[in-house]
Amino acid sequence: MRSLLKLPIRNKNYGKILHITDTHLFADEDDSLLGINSNASFLAVINEIGRNNKQFDLIVATGDFVQDGSKKAYARFAEQINKFNTPCVWLAGNHDNYTSMQDVFANYQLADNKIVLLGDNWLVVLLNSQVIGQAYGFLPESELEFLQNALTEHFDRDALVFLHHHPINSGCHWLDHHILKNSDQFEQIIQKNANVKGIGWGHIHQKQDYVWHHCHAFSTPSTCFQFKPECYDFRVSSDDAPGWREITLNADGSIESEVYRLVDNQFLPDVSQSGY
Structure with missing residues (x-):
């Protein structure tokens, strides 16, 4: 069994998680992706969360931290996330260099643990679905x-x-x-373990919520551009702002979550692009 992280919670009745994903940062402050300065949009999200003055017990970051593969971009993420003075666990996305992540994040005390015991009632598990050199996932x-x-x-x-x-x-x-190519195997484990109450992911740059078997299953928006929903071919959305998700884990096993977005959105993508 891999090493686990034990964390207390501020309120005995529930734990609070901040879910951040798909930041796509660059070493150069002025670089952009699909017309959006992803460094600036990430900073705007961090600042907005900070202004709301909410307290979290754990931050979960689910991959695609950087776009250029640079250690400086990973450090940019870590420097901002450490402003919350809250434990942060993470996993790799298809754009990430796992070795670079480990090296940089260790310097900023971002925990490499993939099991978190949160309070007295909750277990958080992080899985690595990255396939090096491929956009799809596999466990x-x-x-x-x-x-x-x-x-x-x-x-x-x-x-x-x-x-x-x-x-x-x-x-x-x-x-x-x-998609996760062996989702059927993953689904079989979910089906036979009734204590799994929630599943979260990034990757698709969209807000989606499902009831999947006995679980609340959800995706969280990117902190930069969003993909347009229900499209056959590649499209970015001009309507959906950068966002994040806040999750409440109740002592009775229920999950509540809500997606928040930048209200005064200055980050408008180049919708003419056909890929990235």
Whole structure:
């Protein structure tokens, strides 16, 4: 079993998680992606969360931290996230260099733990669905065994599972070529473990919420551009602002969550682009 992180919660009745994903940062402050300065949009999200003055017990970051592969961009993420003075756990997306992430994040005390015991009631598990050199995801047998073992060992806790890739079709034909390829194996584990109460992911740059078997399953918007929903071919959305998700884990095993977005959105993508 991989090392676990034990964290207290501020309120005995619930734990609070901030979910951030798909920041796509650059080393150069002025670089942009699909017409958006992703460094600036990420900073705007961080500042907006800070202005709201909410307190979290844990931050979960689900991949695609950088676009240029640079350690400076990973450091940019870590410097901003450390402003919250809250434990942050993370996993890799298809754009990430895992070795660089480990090296940089260790310097900023961002925990490499993939199991978190949150308060007295909750288990948080992070899975690595990255396939190096590919946009799609896959959970190797080692990750599936890791998940099942964690759920078995902590059967007395309700569980929230995170990964980067979407295990459920997004409704976008082009995006669903980049889905979790062995989602059926993942689904089998979910079905037979009733203590899994939630599943979260990034990757699709959209807000989606489902009831999937006995779980609240959801995707969280990117902190930069969003993909247009229900599209056959690649499209970015001119309507949806950068965002994040706040999750409440109640002592009775229920999950509440809400997506927030920048209200005064200055980050408008170049909708003429056909890929990135």
